[in-house]
Amino acid sequence: xxxxxxxxxxxxxMKRNRLRTAMTVLxxxxxxxxxxxxxxxxxxxxxxxxxxxxxxxTVTEIQIHGKEDSGEPITAEEQELIRQLPxxxxxxxxxxxxxxxxxxxxxxxxxxxxxLTDAEQEAxxxxxxxxxxxxxxxxxxxxxxxxxxxxLTEQELIASEKGESxxxxxxxxxxxxxxxxxxxxxxxxxxxxxxxxxIAGIAEEPAKDWRVDNLVLVDESFREEFPVFTAxxxxxxxxxxxxxxxxxxxxxxxxxxESLKTEGYYVYSxxxxxxxxxxxxxxxxxxxxxxxxxxxxxxxxxxxxxMTMAVTERTREIGVMKAIGAQPKLIQRLFLxxxxxxxxxxxxxxxxxxxxxxxxxxxLIPNIVLNILAEDGAGAEGMNIIVSDIPWQLVVIAxxxxxxxxxxxxxxxxxxxTEIDVIQAxxxxx
Amino acid sequence: MIxxxxxxxxxxxxxKGGERNIPVLKGVxxxxxxxxxxxxxxxxxxxxxxxxxxxxxxxxxxSATVRIAGQETTGLSAAEYxxxxxxxxxxxxxxxxxxxxxxxxxxxALPLKIKGVPRGQRxxxxxxxxxxxxxxxxxxxxxxxxxxxxxxxxSIARALITEPPIILADEPTGSLDSETEQDxxxxxxxxxxxxxxxxxxxxxxxxxxxxxxRQYRLHDGELVxxxxxxxx
Ligand SMILES: Nc1ncnc2c1ncn2[C@@H]1O[C@H](COP(=O)(O)OP(=O)(O)O)[C@@H](O)[C@H]1O
Ligand SMILES: [Mg+2]
Numbered sequence: 001x002x003x004x005x006x007x008x009x010x011x012x013x014m015k016r017n018r019l020r021t022a023m024t025v026l027x028x029x030x031x032x033x034x035x036x037x038x039x040x041x042x043x044x045x046x047x048x049x050x051x052x053x054x055x056x057x058t059v060t061e062i063q064i065h066g067k068e069d070s071g072e073p074i075t076a077e078e079q080e081l082i083r084q085l086p087x088x089x090x091x092x093x094x095x096x097x098x099x100x101x102x103x104x105x106x107x108x109x110x111x112x113x114x115x116l117t118d119a120e121q122e123a124x125x126x127x128x129x130x131x132x133x134x135x136x137x138x139x140x141x142x143x144x145x146x147x148x149x150x151x152l153t154e155q156e157l158i159a160s161e162k163g164e165s166x167x168x169x170x171x172x173x174x175x176x177x178x179x180x181x182x183x184x185x186x187x188x189x190x191x192x193x194x195x196x197x198x199i200a201g202i203a204e205e206p207a208k209d210w211r212v213d214n215l216v217l218v219d220e221s222f223r224e225e226f227p228v229f230t231a232x233x234x235x236x237x238x239x240x241x242x243x244x245x246x247x248x249x250x251x252x253x254x255x256x257x258e259s260l261k262t263e264g265y266y267v268y269s270x271x272x273x274x275x276x277x278x279x280x281x282x283x284x285x286x287x288x289x290x291x292x293x294x295x296x297x298x299x300x301x302x303x304x305x306x307m308t309m310a311v312t313e314r315t316r317e318i319g320v321m322k323a324i325g326a327q328p329k330l331i332q333r334l335f336l337x338x339x340x341x342x343x344x345x346x347x348x349x350x351x352x353x354x355x356x357x358x359x360x361x362x363x364l365i366p367n368i369v370l371n372i373l374a375e376d377g378a379g380a381e382g383m384n385i386i387v388s389d390i391p392w393q394l395v396v397i398a399x400x401x402x403x404x405x406x407x408x409x410x411x412x413x414x415x416x417x418t419e420i421d422v423i424q425a426x427x428x429x430x
Numbered sequence: 431m432i433x434x435x436x437x438x439x440x441x442x443x444x445x446k447g448g449e450r451n452i453p454v455l456k457g458v459x460x461x462x463x464x465x466x467x468x469x470x471x472x473x474x475x476x477x478x479x480x481x482x483x484x485x486x487x488x489x490x491x492x493s494a495t496v497r498i499a500g501q502e503t504t505g506l507s508a509a510e511y512x513x514x515x516x517x518x519x520x521x522x523x524x525x526x527x528x529x530x531x532x533x534x535x536x537x538x539a540l541p542l543k544i545k546g547v548p549r550g551q552r553x554x555x556x557x558x559x560x561x562x563x564x565x566x567x568x569x570x571x572x573x574x575x576x577x578x579x580x581x582x583x584x585s586i587a588r589a590l591i592t593e594p595p596i597i598l599a600d601e602p603t604g605s606l607d608s609e610t611e612q613d614x615x616x617x618x619x620x621x622x623x624x625x626x627x628x629x630x631x632x633x634x635x636x637x638x639x640x641x642x643x644r645q646y647r648l649h650d651g652e653l654v655x656x657x658x659x660x661x662x
Contacts, residue, residue: 005543016531320527323488324588325516326544327509422488426527 001330010338013310021342024306028346029353031299032402035292036354036394037361042288044362044389046281051384053277055208058126059270060089062245062257068264074243082245085259087252090124092117094242097182097226103151103216104179108169110151112144112216114180116223125246127217132174132201138221140200141178144213147202148173173199180216182226193227289397296402299346300409307339307413311420318417319425328418335417339410343403350402351395358388431596431628432462432485437494439480454480455491456651462644464595467622467629469639472648478632481648482600485630486519487511499595516545520589520627522599526581528573528588534580535560535569538587545592555591563587563617579610586617596628603638615641 001009014021064082067074074093083091097114104110119127119135119142130145149168156166176199181192197218206213245260247253250270257269311318318331366385440453454477462468472478484491487503496503499518506514520541521527528537535556542552560566563583573581582602589597602618603611619641622629631642639645647654 001544002546002548004549005546009543012531316527317529320529321540321544322512323486323515323521323527324541324544325512325514325519327512329509330544423483426523 001326006330006334006337009334010341013314013338014341017310020306020309024302024342025346025349027299027302028296028342028402028406029349031296032347032350032398033353033357034295035289035401036350036390036398037357037388038292038295039285039288039394039398040354040358040388040390042281042285043391043394044358044386046277046285047389048384048386049277049281050274051386053270053273058246059250060247060253061126062247062253062260062267062269064243064245064260065266065268068266074265079243082260082265085245085256087247087256088245089248090121090246092121092125092244092246093220094244095223096241099227100183102181104181105151105169105176108151108153109157110147110214112147112150112214114182114216114218116220116226117217118220119217122217125244128204129201130204131172132199135200135219138219139197141197141219142201142203142217143173143199144215145203145205146212146214147216150212150214173202175199178216180218195222195225289401292398293401293405296405300405303339303342303406304409304413306342307335307410308416310338311335311413311417314417315420315425316428318420319422319428322420322422323426331420332414332418335414336407336410339414340403340407342410343406346406347399347402350398354390358390361388362386431464431499432460432630433497434458434460434481434485435495435497437481437484437491437496439477439484439491439494454651455484458494458648458651458653460646460653462596462628462630464628465622465626466643467618467631467641468644468646469631469633469642470646470648471633471636471639474634476648477651478634478648479600482598482630482632486521486598487515516541516592518594518596520592520594520597522582522585522589522597522602524601524604526573526578526585526605528581528584530573533570533572534565534576534584537573537584538591541588541592556587559587559591562621577610578606579613582606582610582614583617586614586621590621590625590627593625594627596630599629599631601633602631603633603635611638 064074067078079091079093082088095116097116101111101114102109103112103114122142123129123134127142129142132142135141148170151169152160152166156168159166178197178199180195180197182195183192197216203213203215245256247256247269253269254271257267257271260267321331322328365387369385437455437458438453439455440451442449443452444450458477458481460470470478470481480489483489484494485496485498487506487508490504494504498514501514503511503514529540532540538559539552539556542555547555557566560569563586565580565583565587568576568580571580573584576584582605586597586602589599599618603614606614615638618629618631621627629642631638633639
């Protein structure tokens with residue numbers, strides 16, 4: 001029998017039982033749609049948290065907290081060795097000036113965070129400039145994107161304390177000379193020591209609009225000069241506050257993290273968190289798919305019933321087909337194709353419906369949740385919540401399960417059809 | 431064309447444990463010649479249908495050697511016999527056995543569909559045959575819109591559409607009134623003469639058997655008399 005004629009044969013049969021076929025397809029659709037929508041919540045939440053995780057930090061960053069069995073701070077030589085590791089772009093050692101300090105420009109003042117770092121490594125890692133250039137001498141600095149608007153006159157300072165938002169410095173900062181005052185915490189008589197710097201560049205605006213970048217990046221070599229970093233006789237002062245390695249890309253992060261670990265460093269990178277998160281969500285997704293599959297199995301009972309009835313009803317016709325000379329294999333295939341058709345159409349409808357439901361859920365639920373959070377005073381405006389996400393993998397998995405189950409449930413009836421005895425079948429009343 | 435040698439078959443009846451064997455065919459030997467109409471005549475229950483079912487391969491006899499068109503058929507598997515039937519046999523049944531969901535045209539085309547003949551070829555063949563059996567007018571009617579005589583013509587056309595060498599007919603006029611019966615018998619005769627198709631007709635009716643070139647009489651599972659008659 002030609003494939004075209006087999007299709008025609010099935011169509012003719014289903015036409016005769018339009019309502020029954022439609023109801024069975026409906027059951028298959030509901031089962032499969034339930035599976036997809038249920039599992040899509042797992043995928044959606046995973047995506048939400050993953051996006052959140054990845055957007056809150058530089059994903060290629062590997063934080064190095066120290067080294068095993070030494071307790072010693074990481075030396076410049078060790079940093080250089082890490083820099084040589086394959087997949088590492090840069091190693092940035094930042095020291096945060098913790099003693100009180102302020103930056104002055106004419107009559108304006110900014111209590112910016114002072115950081116000692118190597119601008120070249122910063123630039124290789126993640127620092128991009130919105131204006132100016134990298135420092136070319138040790139007396140040049142880079143300031144954060146929000147440095148200007150936090151550089152305030154006395155009146156503006158008072159206004160900002162009242163809750164207003166003053167404009168800050170409006171002019172071009174590049175080339176301006178700023179004065180830095182640092183209060184020595186060690187000296188008996190605290191008094192400001194001052195240094196002068198020229199602004200060489202301004203950093204790019206932070207990706208997250210709520211983040212404020214009010215830093216001043218000062219050259220490493222001032223370590224010796226700033227009072228707080230100058231260790232008094234006999235005392236140990238940790239020279240680095242924060243050391244980060246930067247991998248070439250996200251794919252390299254895991255390998256670099258692992259090789260640093262084997263070298264004995266205490267490290268943290270986004271992959272650490274991703275591994276636990278992925279494990280958790282993959283288990284959750286598998287669980288949801290399992291529960292959804294139960295719905296598909298319930299629908300399959302409908303397919304089994306429909307196909308069994310179809311075979312019973314057509315016993316005489318099957319007998320005639322066999323008498324004429326149809327192969328048992330052909331009879332089996334015709335019935336399997338029919339149950340597969342139910343499965344395929346059910347699945348296709350289910351996919352369409354699932355995408356619609358998913359879109360609806362993503363419209364409604366985040367709004368409701370954010371409204372409730374807003375009433376509670378908890379700010380979650382910046383959060384982009386995806387409740388339901390249907391990646392193509394989920395569509396493939398669900399289709400596989402749904403069509404597979406449909407074919408398995410049609411297997412028994414199809415088998416029964418091939419076993420029909422011609423003599424018995426022809427004896428049946430019309 | 432068909433040579434049956436010492437066909438023995440008995441049915442088991444009764445509950446499991448207390449089964450009895452009822453012998454139905456007790457060593458039947460017969461021959462069907464190519465191009466002839468052969469009638470197998472016998473009372474109801476004499477085993478005629480069982481004999482035909484064995485020839486058609488619908489069941490396996492207890493023992494026999496059966497040669498059809500030069501092939502030993504008792505050893506064929508179900509799938510092999512299905513193919514053999516498609517090649518060698520057409521069937522005419524007492525109650526027509528048409529597909530209720532198909533028109534007369536599509537019922538006749540069914541064996542060609544099963545055989546895998548493409549649609550264009552199929553339609554040509556069916557139209558030709560519809561003319562031959564006088565059914566052009568009712569080609570698009572469904573079986574329940576046809577008279578008994580018309581239905582039997584459709585089923586005869588269906589049996590002939592693949593141009594098989596042998597037609598097996600089990601009580602082909604059993605459901606028809608005597609006038610229609612004569613029409614159908616005439617049709618069988620003329621098809622036999624025009625096409626040279628071999629017919630094996632099973633009947634309890636002497637009048638039907640009268641159109642045959644050769645008659646066998648079954649009585650209690652044994653052939654009591656065989657012989658050649660000349661066509662009417
Ligand atoms: N499947 C069966 N099981 C038991 N007995 C059967 C079966 N089929 C036929 N018989 C018996 O075999 C005998 C012959 O039947 P059959 O060949 O149909 O006769 P006929 O066609 O000549 O009327 C009958 O007595 C019938 O009851
Ligand atoms: Mg009979």
